[in-house]
Amino acid sequence: MTGEAAMNGPVRSIVIVGGGTAGWMAATYLARRLGHLRPDITVIESAAIGTVGVGEATVPAIRDFLAAIELGEPEVLRETGGTIKYGIRFDGWKQDGHRFFHPFGLYGVAARGVAFHHYWLKMRAAGDATPLSDYCLATQLAERGLFLPPSDRPANDLGVFNFAVHFDASKFAALLRRLAVANNVRHIDARIEAVERDGADGRVAAVTLDDGRRVAGDLWIDCSGFRSLLLGDALGVPYVDWRHWLPCDRAIAIPCAAADGPTTPFTVATARKGGWQWRIPLRHRVGNGYVYCSDHVGDDEAERDLLASLEGEPLAAPNRLRFTTGHRARFWDRNVVALGLASGFLEPLESTSISLIQSGLERFVALFPDKDFDPRLAATYNRQSVLEFERLRDFLLLHYWSNRRIGEPFWDRMRALEPTEGLQIKLDAWRAGGEFVRNEWDTFQDPSWLSMYAGFDDLPARYSPLADQVSERDLADSLSRMRAAIAGTLAHAEPHDAFLARTVGA
Numbered sequence: 438m439t440g441e442a443a444m445n446g447p448v449r450s451i452v453i454v455g456g457g458t459a460g461w462m463a464a465t466y467l468a469r470r471l472g473h474l475r476p477d478i479t480v481i482e483s484a485a486i487g488t489v490g491v492g493e494a495t496v497p498a499i500r501d502f503l504a505a506i507e508l509g510e511p512e513v514l515r516e517t518g519g520t521i522k523y524g525i526r527f528d529g530w531k532q533d534g535h536r537f538f539h540p541f542g543l544y545g546v547a548a549r550g551v552a553f554h555h556y557w558l559k560m561r562a563a564g565d566a567t568p569l570s571d572y573c574l575a576t577q578l579a580e581r582g583l584f585l586p587p588s589d590r591p592a593n594d595l596g597v598f599n600f601a602v603h604f605d606a607s608k609f610a611a612l613l614r615r616l617a618v619a620n621n622v623r624h625i626d627a628r629i630e631a632v633e634r635d636g637a638d639g640r641v642a643a644v645t646l647d648d649g650r651r652v653a654g655d656l657w658i659d660c661s662g663f664r665s666l667l668l669g670d671a672l673g674v675p676y677v678d679w680r681h682w683l684p685c686d687r688a689i690a691i692p693c694a695a696a697d698g699p700t701t702p703f704t705v706a707t708a709r710k711g712g713w714q715w716r717i718p719l720r721h722r723v724g725n726g727y728v729y730c731s732d733h734v735g736d737d738e739a740e741r742d743l744l745a746s747l748e749g750e751p752l753a754a755p756n757r758l759r760f761t762t763g764h765r766a767r768f769w770d771r772n773v774v775a776l777g778l779a780s781g782f783l784e785p786l787e788s789t790s791i792s793l794i795q796s797g798l799e800r801f802v803a804l805f806p807d808k809d810f811d812p813r814l815a816a817t818y819n820r821q822s823v824l825e826f827e828r829l830r831d832f833l834l835l836h837y838w839s840n841r842r843i844g845e846p847f848w849d850r851m852r853a854l855e856p857t858e859g860l861q862i863k864l865d866a867w868r869a870g871g872e873f874v875r876n877e878w879d880t881f882q883d884p885s886w887l888s889m890y891a892g893f894d895d896l897p898a899r900y901s902p903l904a905d906q907v908s909e910r911d912l913a914d915s916l917s918r919m920r921a922a923i924a925g926t927l928a929h930a931e932p933h934d935a936f937l938a939r940t941v942g943a
Contacts, residue, residue, distance in 0.1 A: 446808050449476055452654035454629065454644070454667055456482030458606055459777025459794050460660035461613035465506045466798045467658075468620040471805070480617070481644070481652065483628040493606050493717045493724045494522060494704045494788035496880075497541050497599035502795045508616060510602070515941040516612045517604035518719040521702040521933060523579035525787070527892060529708035532841050537892030538703070539787075542575030542598030543884050545919055551903045553594070554887055555871055556912055558900035563909050567916070569891045573884075574598050574923050579703040583930035584937075595922055601788070603704065603717050603724075625652065632671040640771040640810070641667055655808050659775040663782070668765055668775040677781075679763040682834050682854065685712045685784050688758040689740050690726040694749030702933045706786060708840070710734055711847045714746065715785065720937060722752055728784050733847040760784075762830075768822040769815040774801055781826060786833050789880060796825060796880075824878040831860040832881050832889075839893040871897035 451467060453460050464480050503510060513519055524540040531537070545553030557569055570576045575598035578585055588596050618624055627646040635642045643653040659667040668674050680686060695718065705716040709727060711734030717724035727743040734742075740755050764781025768774065776797050783789060800821055804814045838856060842848035856864060859876065866872045867890055873883045890896065907915070 447474060448655045448806065448808055450654045451476050451478045451656045451658065452644070452652060453478070453480045453658040453660055455660035455662060455777075455779070456480055456610065456614065457660065457662070457777070458610050458613075458791060459779070460658075461610050461617055462502070462791070462794050463658050463660060463776055463798060464617035464622045465508075465613050465620070466502070466795075467802070468617060468622055469506050470802045472620075476656075477623070478617075478621075479623040479625060479652065479654070480614075481625045481627060481629060481646070483647075484626050485628060493719065494525075494603050494715075494785070495601040496788055496792045497601045498792045498795055499601055500599070506613075506616065508612075511940050513602065513604060513609070513612065514937065517608040518721040519602045519604040520700055520718050520720060520937065521584055522601040522603050522704060522788075523575045523598070523702050525704045525706055526579070527706050527708075527836070529842075530706070530713075530836065530840055531893050537888070538570055538576045538579065539885060539888045539892070540570075540573050540575035540579065540598070541600060542573050543594045544569055544887060545572040545916075546594045548915070549903070549906050551901060551906070552871075552883075554891075555901040555904040556907065556916070558871060558896065559904045560909070560912060560916060561896075562900065565913070565916075567920075569887070571920055572916070572923070574926060575600075577923055577927055578930060579701075581927065581930075582699045582701060582933050583927060584702060584933045584935075585926070585930040595919060596926065600702075603719055605719060605721075625650075629666065632667065634671065638771065639672070641671060641773055655772065656806075657773045659773055659779040660777050662778045663760065665765065665775060665779040667773045668767075668770060668779060672770050672773055674765045674767050674770050676761070677763045677766055678761055679830060680761060682830060682857065683762040683784060683837075684730045684732065684850075685728050685762070686760060687731050687734075687736065687739065688726055688728045688760070688784075689736070689743055690724070690756045690758070691743060691747065691754075692722045692724055692752045693747040694752060695723045696748040699932065700934050700937065704788065708842065708848075709742065710845065711739070713786065714743065720941075723748065726785075728786070730847055733850075764823070764826045767815070767819050768797065769801070769818045771815075772810050774818075780822070783826065783829050783833060786836060787829070787881070789829055792880065793825070793829075797822065821878060824876075825880065827857075827859060828876055828879045829881075831857055831863070832885070834860055835886075835889055839889065839895055841893070868895070868897050871900055 453463050460480055526538050528536045547553050587599055591597050629644045630647050631645040633643040641657045643651050645651050657667055700718050707714045712729030715726045727739050729739050760782050768780050776794050804818050806814050837851035840848045863874045866874045
């Protein structure tokens with residue numbers, strides 16, 4: 438076969454380098470979505486190489502992924518020690534003793550073409566101190582430790598909310614591996630010793646394993662973690678360093694036994710001296726971690742602080758991680774596409790690591806190439822991927838930049854940063870008139886930005902004059918009815934632990 442002929446026609450073989458969450462998500466998703474093409478899919482994963490396995494929280498998009506691979510949510514909860522997540526509670530980010538909630542749901546009901554938050558701002562200006570969170574069903578469910586499934590046909594925006602899940606990442610990867618193998622994905626347990634490239638255009642042709650075998654492939658998915666064995670090492674795609682905006686570069690993770698009490702349906706992110714600490718409740722343990730900047734906190738000090746804050750007995754040795762926030766300059770180069778840590782890293786502040794794997798897979802399947810790998814497809818994919826990372830970077834930066842922890846070196850540093858152009862545009866529109874700027878590939882939509890602005894008490898100079906279509910008296914009555922409607926809905930919810938017991942049979 439000539440070299441030209443070999444580079445034409447459909448992709449027949451896909452090799453995924455690395456397992457873990459990214460590799461097995463790729464295997465299950467591609468096996469389902471490309472089943473009609475009947476490609477040979479192989480995952481090369483060495484049991485001798487550990488995975489990071491820290492990410493245990495997700496965003497609601499995970500439910501779409503599970504549906505796409507035909508994996509039931511009850512099975513995921515049962516097999517992974519999973520729990521429900523309605524959002525994230527932020528403790529101490531504005532200042533010590535202050536907390537607010539970022540929910541997966543809407544606030545209030547818009548009326549007469551005016552967004553709800555303008556009516557809330559109007560009543561606030563008139564002296565009504567009712568917090569915005571009282572108008573969000575997801576927040577109220579989380580705070581009360583309740584579970585209620587979202588309605589497919591809510592009566593109005595008060596009923597629009599969603600949920601995600603917390604799970605043991607290693608157990609989730611194992612569940613996906615079983616599903617992938619059942620769908621004819623080949624699993625090779627071996628270490629890659631060398632990468633062979635095609636002499637014509639430099640694409641990856643094959644890898645040599647530590648047992649001497651050679652594995653060839655048309656398409657390569659790099660899920661090799663921070664090393665980025667194919668995209669970074671073999672193809673030399675450089676890394677774009679974002680530590681200027683997101684300087685946290687270390688993390689320590691420690692699971693512990695749960696304290697007595699109900700299992701909370703939300704993640705907690707608590708501000709600390711040089712960063713923040715996560716708490717992720719599972720049925721069999723609690724995941725804990727300290728994400729910090731090494732310029733302000735030493736590794737030993739961070740570990741001591743984390744251990745001192747645990748609510749129960751540590752269940753494993755501390756796992757120390759080093760990282761650089763940012764991304765590869767290209768996510769798809771020639772016949773290699775990187776997913777997960779091999780493509781880039783944004784700290785787990787908003788639990789986006791798994792959703793980035795998912796969105797990368799969705800984009801790639803929509804642009805799925807032939808063996809000629811038209812560079813225009815890669816250019817489109819790379820543009821979209823970079824935009825998604827940039828939008829998330831700006832949202833994460835807002836969390837830090839908005840703090841009011843005066844006199845603390847790390848937090849003073851973050852507050853003094855000049856926002857990116859994209860973040861500044863959003864801030865200007867919000868502060869001037871309470872409006873949201875919507876961008877292509879924004880992962881988090883208006884309600885999420887609203888929760889941050891309101892949570893930090895960063896409110897606009899005025900509400901929209903269109904809100905004056907409704908008198909204060911009528912508006913007060915309307916808002917009272919909204920709160921009553923939410924209270925009525927809560928009466929139909931069940932305790933989170935009762936839902937879990939009923940669902941997983943525990």
